[in-house]
Every structure is written in C-alpha cells, then in structure tokens.
Amino acid sequence: MKAFSYLSAPDVATAVRAIADRPNAKFIGGGTNLVDLMREEIERPDTVIDITRLPLTEVEELPGGGVRIGALVRNSHLAANRLIRTRYPMLSQALLSGASGQLRNMATVGGNLLQRTRCLYFYDDAAACNKREPGSGCEAVGGFTRSHAVLGTSAACIATHPSDMCVALAALDATVVAESVRGERRIPISEFHLLPGERPDIETTLTADELITAVELPDVPVAATSRYRKVRDRASYAFALVSVAAALEVTGGTVSAVRLAMGGVAAKPWRAREAERLLLGGPADVESFRRAAATELAPAVAQPGNAFKIELAQRVIVATLAQLLAEGSAA
C-alpha cells in the first residue's frame, strides 16, 4: 500500500474544504472497500480524510412520510432500523444479504453507494482494464465473465455494480444528498451511477470534491410489501449473480403499484422501468410477470460465461413478484 497522509475532519464544512484543497484525496468511512482497493494498489490516494466523526449517523423521519438516512449510518444499523424494516423491507433485506456481519458493522451507507466493481480483471493489476487504466483495454471480454453485466454494457467495459443496497435504493427512487464547498446538491439515484460507455472509469456523477451526507427515501407506500431476492454461488458472503428488489400492490386483481430493480446485471443498479410500465394497470398474474420480465431483458447481451443470467434474471423477477402476490393475497 502506498504511504498516505491521514486527517480526521470534525465537521462537514472542514471535510469538504479539506478535500477541495487536496488533489488526490479520498474520504474514508467504514473503509471496507477503499482499504481493500488501496491494498490492491488500485486506489492510491495521497490523503485519506476520515469522516467517521461527522454527525451523519441518524435515521430520521421526514415530513411527508419519507426517511433521511445519514451517510455514516452503518449497514447493520440501517437494516435493523424499525422505519426501514416496516416501510422499506426490501432495503433491510438487501443490506442483510450483503457481505458479512463484520463488514456490515463497518460499512456505511455513503460508502456502499461508491462500491467499486468486483470484476476479476479490474482487481488484477496484471490485466488490461479500462476502468482501472483508461484506454488499456478490457481483458474481461473473452475471459471469465460469470459475474459480468448483460445490460447497459459497452465495448469498453462489461463490469457490474456489486451493491445490494443500491438496488433497493434504485427501486425506491432515493435521492443522494451531497455537499461540497459549492454547497449542497441533490442527485436522484437514477442519475447517480453511470453506465460505462467510453469511460468506465467514471462511475458516478459525484464530483471528486463532493461528500455524500445523506440518502433520502421518499414515501413509497407500496414498498411496505416488498422483497429483496439475491441469487449467488453460495448461501452467504458472495456477490449477486442476479438480485431483484420488488414491491407490488394489487387491487382487484390488477397491479396498482409496482417497483422493480435488478442487481448483478449492469454497471448500475438497474431500475426495470419497462417492466414496471407493462405491469402497472395490468393483471397481476404469473403470465404478465413473465411478459414484463422478458421485455425488460430483451435488450440484454450475454458474454459466453454469463448467458444464464438473462434467463435467471427473468425467473427471479417472476418468482419474487409471484411471492409478493401470494403474500399479498394471503394478508
């Protein structure tokens, strides 16, 4: 690991000033991903600014029914929070399906948003990677692609975003709140993460000097009946091959509200808007779920190692919606 200087910020204003003054600095919260990447020599900051003393650790109810989550709330605390468990169960479940207990105790909400891909070729500094070294090529193509994306890929990059939490946030239309010396900025989650295009090294719309201070969830009544389903290669402590965050409300046999997002399929948490559009107002049955899932996955492009994901994603969407339907009618 490259030697770096360390400073600890006592408040948000000091933190954002500190990063504005330093060209190659990084904020560190839980450090569960950044430290790994520093040890792998993928991240090589000159300065690490510790933000764990900032007062960003509260989960507060907003007027109008939403919830504001401080950026430093630990994943395990957020998952256990009563508001989250009752109003947004998909988010609680997504958090609990990620990493391990120890990591969830350290990892913060803000850091989770900024997790970097687990592409094997990104992690290996002997491999060509446009994300790690722009313009060097993509060795994942033609290599081991089991974990890679099938939606929104480019010739430059086929990596996935590894977060579970962000999939739920995408389904819930969360807003990321960021602070810099220029003031506060509110970024809809749909505009936060970027698809790779020509520049897979640019992963979010957050600028280098911005500090995530909070994530806000709007009031989403349908989310009270929601689920997160993660499919992976072992029962725990593995990244999603495919995951689905889904919420469903059925009125008189018709879908009256629906939210659907996928993980493990793209460089960003994938909001399944096309499927939602098809489902909304239509019959709540497995046949419609299948059609909606198939439509959402229609543009998918597979690599030799991950073709199964296209079918798997559809099956997990259908199974999750079907389960919500069954639970809804049972209630």
Added chain:
Amino acid sequence: MTQTQTQESPALPRAGRNVGKPIDRVDGKAKTTGAARFSAEYPYPGLAHAALVHATVGRGRIAGIDVTAAAAVPGVLTVITHLNAPPMKPPPPVSLLNLESLASATTVNYLNTDEVHWHGQPVGVVVAATLDAAVEAAALVRVSYEELPARVDFAAAEGRAKPQKGNALQPGESRKGDAEAALAAAPVSVDLRYTTPPHNHNALEPHATTAAWDGDRLTVHEGAQNIAWVRGHLAHKFGVPAQNVRVISPYVGGAFGGKTMIWPGTILAVLAARVTGRPVRLALTREGVYRTVGGRTPSIQRVALGANEDGRLTSLIHTSITRVGAVGGGPEQVTSQSRHLYDAENIFVQQNLVKLDLLSNTVMRAPGESIGTYALETAVDELASKLGMDPIELRMRNEPERNPLDGKRFAHRMLREAYARGAERFGWADRTPEPGSMRDGRWLIGMGVASAYHPSWQFAANVTVRLSADGTVVVRCGFHEMGMGGATAHAQITADALGVPFEAVRVEYGDSDLPTGPGAGGSGQTASVAASLLTACDKLKRSVLALARRSSGSPLRGVRPSGVEARDGGLYQAGAAGRGEAYAAILARAGRTSVEAQVGSETRMGALAGQVRFMSKLMLDRRRWVKAACGAQFCEVRVDPDTGEVRVSRWVGVFDVGTVINAKTAASQLRGGIVMGIGMALSEATLVDPRHGRIMNPSLAEYHVPVHADIPPIDVSWLNEPDPTMPLGLIGVGEVSITGAAAAIANAVHHATGRRVRDLPITLDALM
C-alpha cells in the same frame, strides 16, 4: 452457527482410560487465547519484512528489471532479483531412493534464472524494514519479458495426454480381463465423462516463514507438514549441513497438503535473510498463496460400467487425465478407489497426464480419491438409475470379499456395516426413488449416497519417551500438528501405554531438534507415530522393570515382563492388586532421575538403515494386505426449482476408520473433510485464464469455499472396529471423509431434479 453432532462411540476396543475419549485438545487454550505463536508471529530484534514480485507472463525470459522506484521507497533494504541474487544449489533430481528429493515443489532455481515458467513465479523479493514498505516497493518493481508461447489450457491439451508411468507404490495402469469387451457385451451399461476443476489451498494460515541466520546456522519458523524435508531442502539449497538448520513448527494453521512441499516463499525468505544479514519474515498474502503454492489438478475422467440385469458388474473402466507443471508436480491417483471398491469381473484403470506451463500441482486432501470417487460414485448411481435399483443395493451386490484386481486380502473392511448404520441414521428408507418426487414447499428434495474410500499409510517415525522420577512423561517426536489433534492423541496413547494420568504426559512436536517424525500426509501420521510410540513405551517399561527386578526391596523383584502391566502410575503384577510399585518409587530406589527409551536413529547411517528397514516392511505389508479407510456418505439437498440454487440440508457420514483415539478431534477431522467436499461439489474452482495461465480469483471473496450458511448439521460416526494390522487398530481419519462427498451431493441433486451434472462444481446455471 453450524450445528454439529458428535456421538461418543460405544464399545472401545482395547479400552484404556484415555484412548477413544473426547478429550479437549491440549493446544486448544493456546490457540483460542492467541498465546499460540504461528510462523509469522516470532519476534526478532531487527526483523525485516519481505514481499514477492510475481511474473506477469506465463512463460518467457526476463528482458529487464527496473528496481529504481522500488529501491527508493523509504525503508527498503534491498531488492533481490536474478541479477544480484547469490547462487543457490538447484533442487536435487527427484528419486524414490532419496525421499527428500520429493520436497522440492518445482525444478526452478528461483532468482538464479531469467526463465519464467508460470504466471506468478517469483522474479524478485523486496526486503524492507516494514511490511508496508516491502509491499509498496514490490508493486513498483518493473519487469519486462521476452514472452514465449505457453501451454496453459487444460481442456485444449486433452488430446496430448500420455499414460502415466507407474512406480512401486502407485501403478499408473491396471487391468483384469478385457473390460472393454465386457462393457460392449453387458446387458446394461453406462459410459460417462466427468470433469473437475483445479482447486487451490486456502488454509486459515497463509504460508509464512521467519528465517534467521547466525553465521552458517539457520533457524526457520515455518508452518510445515514435513519438517525434515524443509530442513534437508534448505540445507541443500544454501550449502550448509542439515544439522545446522533448525525448523520450528509447533503450530500450523491448517495445511491439507499445501504445506507438504517446499514452495518458493520459504526459500526466498531464507535467501533474503542471507542477503541482508537480518532476520526476515515473509508472510504470503492470500494472493501470494495462489501464485506460488500449487493446488489440486483439474481432471477429465471416463467411467464406464457394465452390468448384468441383476446388477452384478461385469466391467469397470475408469481412466483419468490430470495435469502436472512443466517444472514439477506429480500424478494424482484418481483411479485408486476404482481398484478396490467393486467386485467387477473385468477391470481397467488408467491414469494419463498432460504437462502444462503452470505452477506444479500438489497434494490436497485425498489427492486422487477425492475427485476419483466423485466420478466413480456418480457413475454407479447412474447405473443404479438405469437398472432401476436402489444405489445402496447395487453397491452391496458388488461388495468384494477380496481385492478385486488381485485377490489380496483386505486388512479390514466394513463398508456393509457403514451403509447399514448410515441408512438407519439418515432414514434412507423414507426416500422415494423417483427423481423429483420429494418436495418441501417450493424446494425440491433429493437424497444421495456414495462410498468413501482412502488407503491407509504408515511411515517411519523416530520417538523418544522419557519417564521422570516425579512420574511425569515427556514424548518427543518431530511430528506435525496442523489442527488434527496429534499432540492430544499421542498423550492419550502414552498415558494408557504407561498407565499414567493424561495430565502427566507432555508431548513435544513440531521441531527439527526432536527425533525425526513422519511427514503429515496420507492420513498416516497418527498411525506412524503411534507404532513407534508403543514400541518406545514397551522399551521404557522393560527398562524400568529391569531396575525394579534388580532391586531387593521391590515387589517386582524377579517378575517377568510378560507378567507385568502398567497402571496407576507404575508397574504391577498383572491381575494382582497392589503387587507392584509406582514409577517414582522404582526410580528413586535406583537413584535415577529419569529413564528414557528411544525408537529410531538420528545418525545418517542409522536413519538410512531405518528407512530401508521401514520400506521393506512396508512393501511386504502391502504385498499381503489392502488397507484402507472407507465409509458411507448420505446427504439431503434442497434445490430451488426457479433458480437452481442447491442447499445441502442434512448429512450423515458413517466411517470405518478402525480405532478412534480421540472422539472429539476425530469427529472434527471427519466433519472438516465433508465441509471441504461440499465446497468441491458446489462452489470451489480455481479460474485459470486459458489465454495466459493466470489465476483470476486468488481471494476468498472470489474463490468460493463454503461459508457457515452452506453447511448443515453434520452427523459423523464411526464403527470403531480396530484394523488388526495397524498399531492400536487405527486407520487415519484425515482424508477419507472428503471422498465420496461430492458424489453424494451430485446424486442427491439428480434425485431432486432428474438432472445429472457431470462437471464440478454444480452451479445453479447447470440446474436451471
């Protein structure tokens, strides 16, 4: 938490006070409190840290090395490359006449050559005052290569496989009758192809070496499975007498075969210490283990079985292809179990090899049988399906009375009993045979069985036992403790043999200053040490009795050795209460502070003579007997019909492992093998990129060993019938339980889904 169950086995043979009991391991407290010191934890004044620079091509020559940036990192002491490394002796040629020659993991003379033979080969070592500086500097070493074509693609090399040459201990090919003709003529047959991927070692403790030179004397702290090999090999490499090298290895954080050979990190730590004149620690990163320590070979296997309608096998064919590195590694006895498990009229087994430009393969828990039983035992299940016969019934109809290939006797074989007990504990009778016929809610339920089989081994072991006048006993033997519980087991054996309390025995192990122990391999260490230990205890008792018999005041005066038994901390006339005396009294009267007995010689000639004696006895023994542990594996799986996710939900393993010395540590060994088998079946695979031979998942995040949530309650038990040809009747327990495990799962998956997956691991995409 994983739930596990142990049962204390009833009816101990040769029941002693201690042998067979579930006694807590003697090193447990040290390990759980952190007091136990592992190889990377030895403090030395002025200790320097080393980090490896790995080659980033699969084959080639180093064209240039730029160490400028690395050397400029504050704290860096030196950067050693082939340009400035002092010469070391190349590894000795491999010969069965010199078993230590097997120690070298590769033929590469690291840092004394510009040749690169595998992707990840160390091409430099950075030594620095701190670990951080060493690691940072290692990343800054710039190496350019003249690349050469590398053969790294195992699947593509299949057509170039050559039959393996056998040796006295391991034939490459065997046949009885004409198996191909019998297969063609069989009324019912299967002819199947299976593949297994490469696996890597993932012991809890990554390999680490702390090395310190004092003139021409070297001390090495090293987690090792063969201390004598480490000592001999380092002495050879650095041109010093073996007695100048001390290897200290009391705690080994798991090994499973990965710490048997001498891998480059060990040698380069010693080199770094030599060059810098400082004690050096080289602790491999997890990635470093993948790059520089070999793993299990992949395999391509054919199993063909021909049977009559009644299930009697007329033909058994098992052939395999595995790989070795161009610079080392050995064949895997993939077909080993197929020579012994079924009474087929015609048998053909053959092992084939391809040589690739990859790091040498190496031994890993039940090398050969672990993957060999997967193919054989899945094929037997497939044949049972075709015959419409219960898979246990099919096995019982083909259970041999004598070794099928040559009619040799089995020293011990209780597979029938293992199946009978396993079926009862598991509830096999509740299984409905039709695939897909059992469900629990949305889950498909499947139940599968397979046989476990692992040959038993014994090696030479030197041991001393010293009895002190205060009644305490010290056993000294340089054996290895990687978590199996060896120190505890040998204290139990000694306590019973000498009739002293368990607490009175101290066992010293894991140090080359001790009498040379056996390597920890082939599940043979406990039996090997036990044999010498029992002999030493007998000698010791005779010496003590001799003291007593000469003494006019002793109640044992004139008593013959055959009429004496050791109990209650002394020697007493057999069957006569009170007629005898405590060791302390005998030694005190004789004016002795201690009495010692020794087995084996540490002199060069003595050791050689011992080795020859041992090998001839071993060969004679193997001509007479087929010896093995076996067992029956039962598992239940649940398969999600939407996603193909497999969860193992229940396990029963019943093993025929002879006498069990410690019910607790043996259960842990058996359970651990099953856990490793579950990983092999469902998730583990090393991803070797066929374009250049680089391992792409060198981390515990991406190489999927099972986690707790993958492991069900595991019910292990054993029959506890001694093998009459083994010391104390014990057969090793270290490896047998991984064998058959993957097949049991594959068979259960078929029962749940109707699908046969013939390529490991069984990932969900194969079942969607």
